[in-house]
Amino acid sequence: xxxxxxxxxxxxxxxxxxxxxxxxxxxxxxxxxxxxxxxxxxxxxxxxxxxxxxxxxxxxxxxxxxxxxxxxxxxxxxxxxxxxxxxxxxxxxxxxxxxxxxxxxxxxxxxxxxxxxxxxxxxxxxxxxxxxxxxxxxxxxxxxxxxxxxxxxxxxxxxxxxxxxxxxxxxxxxxxxxxxxxxxxxxxxxxxxxxxxxxxxxxxxxxxxxxxxxxxxxxxxxxxxxxxxxxxxxxxxxxxxx
Amino acid sequence: xxxxxxxxxxxxxxxxxxxxxxxxxxxxxxxxxxxxxxxxxxxxxxxxxxxxxxxxxxxxxxxxxxxxxxxxxxxxxxxxxxxxxxxxxxxxxxxxxxxxxxxxxxxxxxxxxxxxxxxxxxxxxxxxxxxxxxxxxxxxxxxxxxxxxxxxxxxxxxxxxxxxxxxxxxxxxxxxxxxxxxxxxxxxxxxxxxxxxxxxxxxxxxxxxxxxxxxxxxxxxxxxxxxxxxxxxxxxxxxxxxxxxxxxxxxxxxxxxxx
Numbered sequence: 001x002x003x004x005x006x007x008x009x010x011x012x013x014x015x016x017x018x019x020x021x022x023x024x025x026x027x028x029x030x031x032x033x034x035x036x037x038x039x040x041x042x043x044x045x046x047x048x049x050x051x052x053x054x055x056x057x058x059x060x061x062x063x064x065x066x067x068x069x070x071x072x073x074x075x076x077x078x079x080x081x082x083x084x085x086x087x088x089x090x091x092x093x094x095x096x097x098x099x100x101x102x103x104x105x106x107x108x109x110x111x112x113x114x115x116x117x118x119x120x121x122x123x124x125x126x127x128x129x130x131x132x133x134x135x136x137x138x139x140x141x142x143x144x145x146x147x148x149x150x151x152x153x154x155x156x157x158x159x160x161x162x163x164x165x166x167x168x169x170x171x172x173x174x175x176x177x178x179x180x181x182x183x184x185x186x187x188x189x190x191x192x193x194x195x196x197x198x199x200x201x202x203x204x205x206x207x208x209x210x211x212x213x214x215x216x217x218x219x220x221x222x223x224x225x226x227x228x229x230x231x232x233x234x235x236x237x238x239x240x241x242x
Numbered sequence: 243x244x245x246x247x248x249x250x251x252x253x254x255x256x257x258x259x260x261x262x263x264x265x266x267x268x269x270x271x272x273x274x275x276x277x278x279x280x281x282x283x284x285x286x287x288x289x290x291x292x293x294x295x296x297x298x299x300x301x302x303x304x305x306x307x308x309x310x311x312x313x314x315x316x317x318x319x320x321x322x323x324x325x326x327x328x329x330x331x332x333x334x335x336x337x338x339x340x341x342x343x344x345x346x347x348x349x350x351x352x353x354x355x356x357x358x359x360x361x362x363x364x365x366x367x368x369x370x371x372x373x374x375x376x377x378x379x380x381x382x383x384x385x386x387x388x389x390x391x392x393x394x395x396x397x398x399x400x401x402x403x404x405x406x407x408x409x410x411x412x413x414x415x416x417x418x419x420x421x422x423x424x425x426x427x428x429x430x431x432x433x434x435x436x437x438x439x440x441x442x443x444x445x446x447x448x449x450x451x452x453x454x455x456x457x458x459x460x461x462x463x464x465x466x467x468x469x470x471x472x473x474x475x476x477x478x479x480x481x482x483x484x485x486x487x488x489x490x491x492x493x494x495x496x497x498x499x500x501x
Contacts, residue, residue, distance in 0.1 A: 138297050139344035143358035143410060144334050153361055157348050 003226050010219040017212050026205045029196055033206075036192030037213050043109045043188065044175045044217075050114025051174065052167075055121025063126060064147065073122070080119035086180050088112045093184040109181040117174045124166040128159035161233045168225035172218050189213060246309035248273045248414060248446040249294065254303035256289055256470075263289050265470040266303070273413075276440055276447045278457035278478070281467030282493060287450045290467075291416045294448070295338045296329055307332050307414070337412030341419040343399040345391040351378060351402045352387040355409045363410070370409070377405035381435045397428030401435050408439065415439075417449035429453070436460070454497055458482050466490045 020026040054076075061073040080088065089112045092103060103111070132155050140150040182191030193210045197203055247270040256264040264286045271277050279287040292298040294305060296312070304321060305312045314321040315328040324332075345354050355374035359365040365373075378387050381401035391399050400420055407415060417436065421429040433456050440447060440460060451457050457464055458478040465475040466487070474487040485491045 133344075135340060135342050135344035136346065138295075138340065139346070141297055141333075142295055142336075142338040142340075142407065144330055144362050145358060146330070146362075149361045153357060154346055 003223060003230075006219060006223050006226065010216065010223065013212050013216050013219065017209065017216070020205070020209065020212075023205075025202065026209060029202070029206050029209060032192050032196060033189060033209055033213060036187055036189035037217070039187060040175070040178045040189040041217065043106070043113065043178045043181060043186075044171075046110045047113035047117065047174050047178070048171050050110060051117035051121050051170065054115060054118025055125050058118065058122035059125035059129065060151075062122065063129060076115075077119045077122050080116050081123075085113060085116045085177050086183065088116055089180055089184055105181070105185050108184060109178070109186055113174055113177055113181075116177070117170050120170055120173075121167065124163055124170065125159070128162040129155060131162055132158050161229070164225055164229040164232060168222060168229075171221055171225070175218055175221065176214070245273065247271060247306070248275070248308060249448070250306040251290070251294075252304045252306065254293065254305060255301050256286070256293060256298065257301050262470050264293075267470075267472065269465070269472065271414075271446060271448060274444050274446055275463065276461045277449070278461040278464045279448065279450045279467060280452070280454070280457060280464060280493075281473075285467040286470040287467045288418055291338065291418050291448060291450055294414075295336060295416055296333055307335055334410070335413045336416065337407035337410055337414070338416040338418065339400070339403050339407050339420050341422050343391070343396070343403045343423070345399055345403055345406070347391050350388050350390055351383060351394070351405075354391070354402055355406045358406070359409050374405065374409055377408050378402070380408075380438065381405045382431075395428060396424045397431045400424065400428075400432045404432075404435055404439070412445070414446045414448065417447065417451070419450050419452065421451070421453060452497070454482070454494070466493065468493070 021030055058073045058077055061069050062077070065073065089108060092108045092112050093105060096103065129151075136154055136158065137150060140154050145153070178188055179190035181188050182194065187195075189210060193206050197206050200206075249269075249271040251267045251269040254264060254267045255262065267286075267290065269290070279290060281287045289298060293300050294312070300313055304314050310332055311321060311324065312329065312332045313324055315324045316322075345351075346357065349357060352371065352374055355377060356365075356367065356370035359370040359373065360367060375384065375387070378384050381404055383398060383401055383405070386394060386398060386402075391402070394402065404420075420436075421432050424432065433453065436447075436449075436456075437460060439445065449457075449461075461478050463475060464478045464481045466473050466481065466485075466489070468489045474481060474485060474490045481490065482494065485494060
């Protein structure tokens with residue numbers, strides 16, 4: 001499917017928001033919801049960055065690290081993949097202080113979601129590295145490259161292309177999971193919506209706007225990932241169609 | 243001291259489980275010698291090259307390169323399995339060209355040829371590019387230096403792969419069925435390049451091939467492998483002209499019949 005369809009969807013969603021914003025029943029809620037959306041975006045971006053770092057690190061350690069580190073990485077992946085993100089948020093926010101470690105709610109949100117998605121991401125990275133043809137490794141060996149040189153110069157650039165679509169999915173998952181942070185006192189988009197709804201009972205305009213805003217954010221993300229994929233695979237695919 | 247052989251396999255065995263692929267192989271290759279390895283599939287001939295390139299471990303024996311052990315290193319007067327640093331030091335003398343080319347698809351022909359000289363040997367870009375340009379010229383591909391592998395024919399890709407291997411200035415070049423994946427009309431151009439580097443470089447060459455005509459014309463010695471052992475070896479004139487062993491005769495007969 002082309003990027004065109006996605007861009008058209010994005011334009012349509014923005015147009016609908018634009019039209020609704022001319023109605024007072026809707027425009028009333030827009031500033032508050034936008035404020036919440038900013039926090040949602042901040043958490044999503046920082047969480048994604050942490051997820052990438054953790055995903056790549058855990059994958060490399062599990063594939064090539066020494067035994068104790070490998071074991072540690074496996075424990076990390078299984079714990080954060082095997083328990084719910086909500087429980088992880090609660091544990092870091094409500095349980096950790098009982099042991100004398102109190103973290104700021106925003107930091108907890110970024111860390112919990114980043115570690116959670118990073119655990120899934122490590123499997124994506126691992127799979128992509130293992131999917132690079134064996135002949136590529138052998139060519140590197142024949143050129144006497146070190147393991148680090150092989151990974152950095154030959155294997156990861158090729159694995160990167162294969163990683164982009166699944167990472168896109170994970171980023172969208174993360175974006176949607178940010179609504180959980182409303183449960184640890186943060187005023188994100190979902191929290192703002194609930195709060196306004198409780199105060200005004202204008203359920204239709206509020207949740208229609210919220211729905212459209214999440215859609216816009218995920219469409220922007222998807223389009224960005226598609227562009228990245230297109231760019232990254234350009235070198236690999238060049239001339240293949242010919 | 244007499245001159246060391248360039249490569250020496252000393253009682254080298256390779257097994258996969260209960261299957262013995264190579265059985266106590268002893269083989270010496272002199273500096274500058276061109277050796278062809280022929281034999282039916284499953285005879286262990288490709289394994290010989292892969293072990294020398296350290297793509298396969300060995301179960302028994304020692305492989306020596308210029309008098310130094312490749313698979314082992316000396317410790318307190320004894321030979322112990324080599325560590326990676328030792329292997330890399332010796333392996334630097336060896337280059338290999340594969341049946342399936344294995345060019346880096348995300349790099350141009352030029353980038354493929356300067357990658358290892360820069361990252362592994364620490365060569366400056368200008369120097370690496372000058373050297374790569376010479377080699378691409380040698381294999382007749384100066385015009386294609388900015389092309390990606392996917393934009394090149396199989397024969398062109400294989401010639402880039404040869405240039406890439408030569409860029410590391412190996413003393414020993416291994417060719418593993420390098421024309422087997424090519425369309426028949428592209429085989430000639432690759433063999434021509436091999437012929438040329440055989441002339442222009444003082445290289446030791448070891449090749450597994452199904453091109454009997456080329457093996458006959460090009461090699462100093464031909465080894466016929468059968469069931470993990472060297473069944474017969476000798477100058478190409480003798481081995482092809484008057485094979486002594488019944489297996490060799492049968493194999494050559496079958497191959498020439500098909501050709």
